[in-house]
Amino acid sequence: MPPEPDISGLNTSRRYNQWLGGKDNYSAERESTATIISVLPNMMAAAREGRAVVMRIVHHLVADHGIRQILDVGAGRPLSPNVHEVAQQANPKTRIVYVDNDPLVGVQHRGTTVGNPQGVTEFVDGDLLNTAHLLADEHLLEVIDFSRPVAVLLGSVLHLIDDDERAYEAVRTVVAALSPGSYLVIVHGTFDTLPGTTQLKVRDLIGSGRHGTYHARTRAEISHFFTGLDLLPPGIVSSVEWHPTPETTTTVPDAMCWTAVARIP
DSSP states (O other): OOOOOOOOOOOOHHHHHHHHTTTTHHHHHHHHHHHHHHHHHTTTHHHHHHHHHHHHHHHHHHOOOOOOOEETTTOOSOOSSSSHHHHHHOOOOOOOEEESSSSHHHHHHHHOOOOOOOOEEEEEOHHHTSHHHHTTTTHHHHOTTTTOOEEEESSSSSSGGOOOHHHHHHHHHHHHTTTTTTTEEEEOOTTTSHHHHHHHHHHHHHTTTSSOOOOOOHHHHHHHHGGTTTTTTOOOOEEESSOOOOOOOOOHHHHHHEEEEEEOO
């Protein structure tokens, strides 16, 4: 039997799913969201732009750069269109592994995620902060061949790690495992684009400890994740500035996010 959800307290994965339009949330998530949007009215739009840019990047890497393997770390709960749908529409032979440390996320992926029969779509329990163990997982290695190019997606996950050194070390370990021609994708929350008074209110809100971990980083801090890598144009930009489409209408301040894609040389 799958584990029963604990609905007694806030679950940030369920709250993020709520922001993306999902229905798998309870009173703790709804109350937290109501408080957050009283300070940041466009937070839900920002979350959706952060997800939308990941889908644009996935299509770009598969369709234009020939990527056929994707590792989505911190994948969160399945919500269509998902990474495998976008990737396998661009090339049906693309192989995708979703990773998350929430056991209920695993149950949902295994129960609902159906990939193209020409490709492979799998879920692996794992944690970015237990990087070496994750990269050695036998089920992951049955799908992903690290001797060939891989796109690693870190979408809206690094800002959930408040220890800078652990975050940088985890990314360095991942990059070291990748072959030349692989790609690192980061979508990361920031307060850089907000007015000073709003930044103070948000930091007070986060400092209360009632809304989970959210460690926004500056553009300069995020650039350190890409040390030694080759940034694809347009570099480190807002999620709404990375190859926008006509549907991309959120402003840079409201998007509250830096996005970049880099190639392992």
